[in-house]
Amino acid sequence: MSNYPLSYKLSWLPRLLRPSLAGDRDGFAAPAATLIDPQxxxxxxxAFVGDISAVANRDAPECDPAIAALLSSADLVVGNCESPIVERPRAAIGTWLGTHHAMRERFLADALATAGIARxxxxxxxxxxxVLDQGIAGFEETLAALNRLGIRTIGTVAGGPxxxxxxxxxxxGFAAFTLWRNTDAAPFEERISMRSDPAEWPRNASGIDLLCAVPHWDWEFRHFPRxxxxxxxxxxxxxGAQLIAGHHAHVLQPIERIGDSFVAYGLxxxxxxxxxxxxxxxxxxxxxVVDVSADPATRGAIAAYKMHFFMRLRAGSHERLVPVEALDGAxxxxVTDRLATIFPALRN
Incomplete structure (x- = not known):
């Protein structure tokens, strides 16, 4: 069984139909900052991206050249693989209904190429x-597919916290974990990290220039974190997590600065x-996008960061990823009005 509170379950459909702007809006940072000057x-x-799945796509997406150029400029792209990678879904009915996720290896490979992301x-x-929507066999198939594609993974128990x-x-150093699971605890926690308590993480950070947490957290379809x-x-x-990039909300959430750490709650x-x-x-x-210093005096320090906003538009059997600034009219x-509510500095 899943571990969602009843109030979460009851609010899921209303929030899906109408994503919420309710919640505490105090203390969030601007969406762009230069922190080391001169650079x-x-x-x-x-470059951190949000959840990745083929649920809304039968074919690989189109990607605006500006987005592909931005992603290809990154030394490392980090995202959340929201769907098991399988050739034939095992949970056929649930996959058809959309409650269970799945994508094919070819779809992921084509999508990454289109988006300018080198594997x-x-x-x-x-x-x-x-991640266990297609069962344990689907999880094993996912690991094999990512290995064939040459894509590195985080968030598994086998890899450590x-x-x-x-x-x-x-x-x-990546500490990836989820607060939520859709299946029984035992098979899930044997494979997927739910270690959200940083006291359980290794204290010895020798050889790590930057510690980054990648949590799957919060409640869905809410713009402001609980x-x-x-x-x-x-x-x-x-x-010690200097950078935190979260997933799961499926809508944009703000950035917060906590001391020398930066939190992007939801992408x-x-x-x-x-x-x-x-x-x-x-x-x-x-x-x-986060630029990190590699100079000896400031090695591992965050030099600058910026949010680059885009919208996914329907195009038949796939989506088109378009920068917000390329939209027009209503x-x-x-979109810009809502972004200014989440990121008030955009009004300036």
């Missing part, structure tokens, strides 16, 4: 509630993960 001579660029510069988290990956000349989520972010920051979906037809706020996402106005 370091040597930098490593990280050897990609890290995907498997710590999410849908903090997993190291190279990004340019830096080593990034108090419990913000409290967890503070615990993560207090234990929305990178590729549609619920249904082909969704309310427009659930089709707005962001690429969170769609652009309503």
């Amino acid at each position: 370091p001579t040597r930098k490593v660029r990280l 050897d510069r990609l890290v995907l988290s498997l710590a999410n509630n849908h 903090v997993q190291r990956h190279a990004a340019g000349s830096l080593t990034i 108090p419990a989520t913000r409290a967890l972010a503070r615990r993560l920051a207090d234990r 929305g979906d990178f590729l549609g993960t619920a249904f082909a037809r969704l309310p427009w706020p659930a089709r707005v996402g962001s690429i969170f 769609p652009k106005s309503r």
Whole structure:
């Protein structure tokens, strides 16, 4: 059985149909900042994207050249693999209804190529509630597919609570976990990290230039994180997570600065993960770009960050990813108005 509270379950459909702007709006940072001035001579660029799935796509998406150029400029792209990668869904009815996720290996490969994401510069988290949607065999098939594609993973129990990956000349430690699961505890927790308590993480960070948490947290279709989520972010920051990039809300959420740490609570979906037809706020996402110093004096320090907003538009059997600034008319106005509510500095 899943571990969602009853109040969460009862509110899911209303919030899906009408994503909420309710909640505490205090204390959030601007969507862009330069933190080291002058900028370091040597930098490593990280690009974080949201949830990735083929649920709303029969074919690979189209991607605006500006988005592909941005992603191809990154030394490392980090995202959440929201769907098991299988050739034939085992939960056939649930997959058809959209309650169970699945995507094919060819779809993922084509989508990454279109988006300008090199497989050897990609890290995907498997710590999410849908990862066992196609059963344990589907999970094993997913691991095999990602291995064939040459894509690195985080968020598995086998990899440990903090997993190291190279990004340019830096080593990034990733602590990926999920608060939510869609299946019984035993088979899930044997495979997928739910270790959200940073006190359980290794204290020895030797050789890690930057510690990054990748949590699957909060409640879906809410633009502002719940108090419990913000409290967890503070615990993560207090234990040394300098960068926190979250998933699961399926809508954009704000950025918060906690001391020297930065939290992007939710990046929305990178590729549609619920249904082909969704309310427009659930089709707005962001690429969170973070430049990290590789200079000896400031190695591992965050030099700058920026949110790059885009919208997923329907195009027959697939989606088109378009920068918000390329929209026009009423769609652009309503998107920019909502972004200014989530990120008030955009009004300035």
